[in-house]
Amino acid sequence: MVSNLNISRRKLLTVSSVALAGLSVNQLLSKAHAQEIQKSVAFSLPMIDTVVTPDQGNPIRLNFNENALGMSPSAKQVAIDAIPKANRYAKAEMPLLNKRLGQHHSVNEDQILLTAGSSEGIRSAIAAFVKPDTQFVIPELTYGDGEHFAKIFNLKINKVPCLPDWQIDLNGIKKAVESHQGFSIVYLVNPNNPTSTVFKTNELELWVTSKPKNTIFIIDEAYAEFVNNPEFYSVDSFINKGCDNVILLKTFSKIHAMAGLRVGYVVSSPDNIKNIAQYVAGEKLNYCGVCAALTSMNDTHFLAYSKKAVDVSRNIMEQALSELGLHYLKSETNFMFHKSPIDLKQYRELMKQNFILIGRDFEPATEWCRISLGTPGEMLYVANVMRELRQKSAI
């Protein structure tokens, strides 16, 4: 296996003529900027000489918010080494990950529950709080899994309209809870998906710590590690202060680039964890995922690299979108949400013809498009395609 992190620094700084050929001045500026950022982290960012050449069989996948870098090299190796042992259940390894995650969030081990990705976390956390006359309160535009499972559990879905530019209306959500007689499950994704924006944790903290009755908060922080906005902080700080009305959902799919290994977890009070644990499939997680997660957590160089690469990719996309006059939301994640220049379906089709797969419809924001941030090299290609499409007046 050749890791894309092994490219030598000298090679990185050589911009090939092939790569240069299709690039605009703006793109070269982005490259210069990328090199600056590159110097600031220990890892070599393979963003310069990897201008991608996608084709039909190998398109640029910007439709699932995956991390295009691939896992940390050390986590990859550990996962590979785990394969010959994967005839066994990860009985001994799961408690180690549990313990490490407890340390990471400054909570006890019994406040962590491992789940098969965050999908299982969402389902089991909701299942644990289904009671008669329960409403499921969400912003009108957010990640769909919560609503999906809440419907299956026959909860009343209460969608609270967003503020302009799809900002989450925390006050509106609060009112929706206060005006309901029964139990409320509030599901908030911060940063939000598909909008890529954050709300201020401080405002949530005031509400949560006021202990509103009959209310549980499920806070999904899948993308937290990408955030630059200092007004965001994790709700793990409420939990380790003893707040028992908050359930934090996390995943190794994003900053750790382990989407295919299905490792997620729940952080909450010991009682909540005991309750939610009843609704997970079993105490079994995949061996490679558990081992890789443990290693990836300690690979601080990779995590810094993963964050920085997204910053560079975002910068490339921001420049392209600004240049094309396409309104976008301030992204705090590894994806961006922008006004579609044409009908979204046609836009998607045009991009697909150029071997770029972009986000599906996100109702009710059907005039907006979500594009995941691939590697800087991929985003340079994407930006170029968008500019070409504009030159042809196609977008």
Add this chain to the structure above:
Amino acid sequence: MVSNLNISRRKLLTVSSVALAGLSVNQLLSKAHAQEIQKSVAFSLPMIDTVVTPDQGNPIRLNFNENALGMSPSAKQVAIDAIPKANRYAKAEMPLLNKRLGQHHSVNEDQILLTAGSSEGIRSAIAAFVKPDTQFVIPELTYGDGEHFAKIFNLKINKVPCLPDWQIDLNGIKKAVESHQGFSIVYLVNPNNPTSTVFKTNELELWVTSKPKNTIFIIDEAYAEFVNNPEFYSVDSFINKGCDNVILLKTFSKIHAMAGLRVGYVVSSPDNIKNIAQYVAGEKLNYCGVCAALTSMNDTHFLAYSKKAVDVSRNIMEQALSELGLHYLKSETNFMFHKSPIDLKQYRELMKQNFILIGRDFEPATEWCRISLGTPGEMLYVANVMRELRQKSAI
């Protein structure tokens, strides 16, 4: 990675003096028999020169019904090759596995649902049929996951006593269903765990195809590929004849030796699958597991080897148990259930002191012990330890 299947045939047939040292005549007979079986399959069985030397840090794990051989070499390689791509969801690969499983069971693709191991299959299949006044009918001694989830869903548990030697009383179970006014979920594991025995599929077929009203059958065939008894056949044959009251649960954890990769699936009618699919965590399974499962299914040599190795191991254990006069049930799986020679806890402790981990308590059969079948080399060691313990009058 060195595969234990790569040992040359010449080396296999050389019994080292170290290995010979601790062996009894009976064990050498077992070895001769093992060699005979070895000749009958294409794979070299590494059972002769791998007499294990366990220690505290590396005990023989015979307590979770894992497959000690490890995955098929081809599946291992595919899983390793999948790691660098495991930053992606297995969106393209899952449908391929779905299709292949449909072919395998002679059903349509929409009659297969992939699950994270069979644990998720059990939970979701039960969840899909929870109705008011539902009873969950099981033999008094069977795999515990069904009862575990049924309790969480507040179902009434109806345990039907077993016949002598823990044989499943299908007639008794039928009566329990007929005497209940509401809905019944019948959960049967065939071959059963922890007893390792089968019931005749034919008797179940007569009952199922009579379409008893208000009844769904969840049949767990995790160990089916190890069965030698010709009176067992899979209920997939009912399903592909159109029976819509049967849910078959399968796993890659046993014959495929992929316990740590968490791949299982459900086979049923398209409507049942649609219903059950609502209760799984998401349409996401781990990338390595999906790829390895696809490859392992086609590795018929390995599957034959996996089966034969268990046959040899079983033979070694049967000889040892007979020699020690310990009553055991006719095993059709990769584990055996025998009368504990002493108090089970003490027995477990004695074995542990010899670096052998054996099964936990299975109530109400607290005088019985489940021992998973490891490799033949491991079972030779186990048999030897048991004989030594007898010589010391410890068991």
